Amino acid sequence: MTFTTPEIAWAPLAPLMIVLGAAAAAILVESFVRAPERRRAVQLLLSLVALLAAAGTAVVQWATLDGAGTVVLADMVTVDRQALAWQVLILVFGVLGTLLFASRTRAGEEAFTPLGSVAPGSTEETLARRKGFQVTEVFPLALFAVGGMMLFTAVTDLIFLFVALEVFSLPLYILVALARRRRFLSHEGALKYFLLGAFSSAILLFGAAFLYGATGTTAYAGISAGIATAAGVDPLILAGAVMVIVGLLFKIGAVPFHSWTPDAYQGAPTPVTAFMGAATKAAATAALLRVVYEAFYGLEWELSWLIWIVAIASMLLGTVVALVQTDLKRMLAYSSVAHAGFILVAFAGFPDGALSALPFYLASYGLATMGAFAVISQVREKAEDGAVLGEATRLGQWAGLGRRSPLLAGAMALFLLSFAGIPLTAGFIGKFVAFAAAVSEGAWPLVLIAVIASAAAAFFYVRLIVLMFLTDVPEGQEDAVEIEFSPYARIVVLVTAALVILLGIVPGPVLSAFENAGVLLLGAAG
Amino acid sequence: MDPINFVILASILFAIGAAAVLLRRNAIIAFMGVELMLNAANLALVAFSRMHGEIDGQIMAFFVLVVAAAEVVVGLAIIIAVFRARQTISLDEPAELKG
């Protein structure tokens, strides 16, 4: 056989190459910059520069893109407006997440353990802390995750989808295990997240194998053509499609594939929870959109029962279980399950509107999630002797937060209202466009359930707001909570709060931008 | 004999692997179940590749091999970290609340 050089359009991959290249360079920084403090500064700077440069490049490409998009490598990767929109969104989450990763308490403690390999509470750990060790590998790992997610939104081949899924999942599994405090919970969360993540990717892969068997290709375009023409292999196609979608639903965190969510959210270091909660959901939704619209569009009728059942189960279970949670991070985890249901509502009937509605929905949801976890990272427990401990995540500890820190409590209230979908916040517009898309395809019973679930969910969001503003600090608890001050985390809180209000009041420009994004480069067979 | 039989074999192995993940409490055994699932997918890919008379499926199996190896490294690293901290790898040990 002779080798012909493949035709690759490298230019549209520039943002991706910047991020992954910076991640590889950051690994080299690890070995050449020895002093932890300097290494940390270099890593932070490198990450931020790379992410901002990539975001800038992506925006320039958006502005100069003519036509629907570019096929980078036939049947493998396509960069169109939809992919660019998601990539910019993920990069924004990446920048905010990196800032949170770098935030520290007044006493100079970051959210990560000083040394990942030692047992919690051991003398080695104390020694490592005293020597000023830091796990600065978290920055390159986050970059790898961002790179994998960006790729995830642009691939048009199931095997490449599987590879990209692993590229962004592996760093996340590691990051979850690195919490500074409550390491046991952190380890447990990482183990569960890892096992269920690997399980789900195996399901996705088996689905891909079935589709390959039925259609002779794993490229989306080929599968779509195969669905239209193939004879005698319908069961294989349908089973394969369902398994691929189930694999992606695991990552979105929809019922009944949600069981990793609460443990991973609670156990992970709060900055990782924020990044993971916002960015993973966005990337998985983007991939689901692309695979459903480019490959499985012809199976709309066959797949609708899956979408309906999972959406309803997610909304109901997420809302009901969140009502009884006493831990704030777990409550937000179950609320994220409910939001996974709302995301799936927009898929009902495969409306065209979902392509522009879901980027906006995930933008509003992700920003509020990042903001909420940034606030959580600032509210700390305090020991008897005045030492500042981990995050105060028990609901009771948030009583009277409005007195302690009106700014943080106000921002948190804003994020919660956005989750609940109250008008004048981004969440309202997000839910509105998502549900409108579903109604356009006549899925109004589903939308009705979604609206009822939203109303019920508003109850526990409002309960926390009441707790923060209208309840007094319990007797004897005045000194049990400390408000931390980390400039980076405060920046994240302010930026996300501003964006949530901005998107809620003047959503027009962003909406119309995403309107343009609602065009997939279809039939990209080459 | 039709190569589709190998796909049936792959389906059975996949189900056994999934059962191991769902049933076993030992993290290492559950993880080996995941490995079996990935290998079952590989077998299906190779069998379909043979049926289509091309080698794309084999190439995909190579990729899966690489991904699985990387996954094993990370997974076992997490399992060792858990073991160092708790001296057990059961998935159900009650978690401590303070660390």
Place this chain on the structure above:
Amino acid sequence: MVNPVLFWIIAAITVIPAFSLLFARKAVHVAMSIVLVMVGLAAAYITLGAPFLGMVQIVVYTGAVMMLFLFVLMLVGVDQREDLKETIKGQRWIGLFTAAGLGAFLVSVVGRVTVAVSDTPVQGDPDVVAVLLFEKYVLVIEVLGFLLITAAVGALVLTHTPRLKPRRTQLEVQRDRVLAGADPVNKPMPGVYARHNALDVPALDPEGQPIDHSVSRVLKIRNQTQEGVEFRAALEDPSRKEGDR
């Protein structure tokens, strides 16, 4: 087409050991069974026209991945017992039914379809594989490089412990031991070479007294020592003279 006998042999050496995942108590037994499954799969690949992949399967899976599993099992202790009691009641049955249902579903799906079998099979030899790998799938290869970096870094972050204390030289170790009261030289060897060249008999000092710490501590704990009874008796017996010995 595939030889039916070969198929049934492969089916037997993959499915039967795979059931150890569900029923074997010890993780080591499971790992060894899975090694057999992997070899069976390699045989299947070679049968299906993928000789190179079959070899790689043996090298990577039985040679590297499963050995890594065995190393970790040795590290965490092969005797790790699995707690088989259920945390959620009925969970085991739900899991079993789900998996059995999944298996039955997949088998019935595959059983109902007919996929045309090509008459011109392509052998997946290295030269054919290489060309396709670097033509159509070149981007996947490049991205996999990043995956491997992530795996290496991740494993180091979670398991590598740098030196936290300065290294102690042999001189320092020895000085600390002597200061703590240890023998500056070796302990005396056990046994009276003229009569009892045995581990369980204490050595005698120049005065004929048994030296207790010349006998291994383990033997004493097991009560398997001679305690030097006859030497003590000889020392204390006034009837025996110096010259007798």
